[in-house]
Amino acid sequence: MNLKQIFGKNVKYYRFQQKLTQSQLSEKIGISDVHISRIETGACGTEFEIIEKLCTVLNIQPFQLFVEPNTQNLPRRVDMN
Numbered sequence: 001m002n003l004k005q006i007f008g009k010n011v012k013y014y015r016f017q018q019k020l021t022q023s024q025l026s027e028k029i030g031i032s033d034v035h036i037s038r039i040e041t042g043a044c045g046t047e048f049e050i051i052e053k054l055c056t057v058l059n060i061q062p063f064q065l066f067v068e069p070n071t072q073n074l075p076r077r078v079d080m081n
Helices: 003-017 022-029 033-040 048-058
Strands: none
Touching: 003 033, 003 048, 022 033, 022 048
């Protein structure tokens, strides 16, 4: 797994922990939900400013986004119930 994939899986994991959809997260940090999707799939990286905003909204430290995740099987969608 490359660094962009690790970063993306962690964004998705912490987003799920906060029970946020991609759309909700993108609105809170001021980028498109398509960009969030591309980050989560490892298709693209992002700027430091976005990383700072992600950490604030997800209530995590920046290093947590770069540590290889233990969870390999994340659900495809957030269960909002």
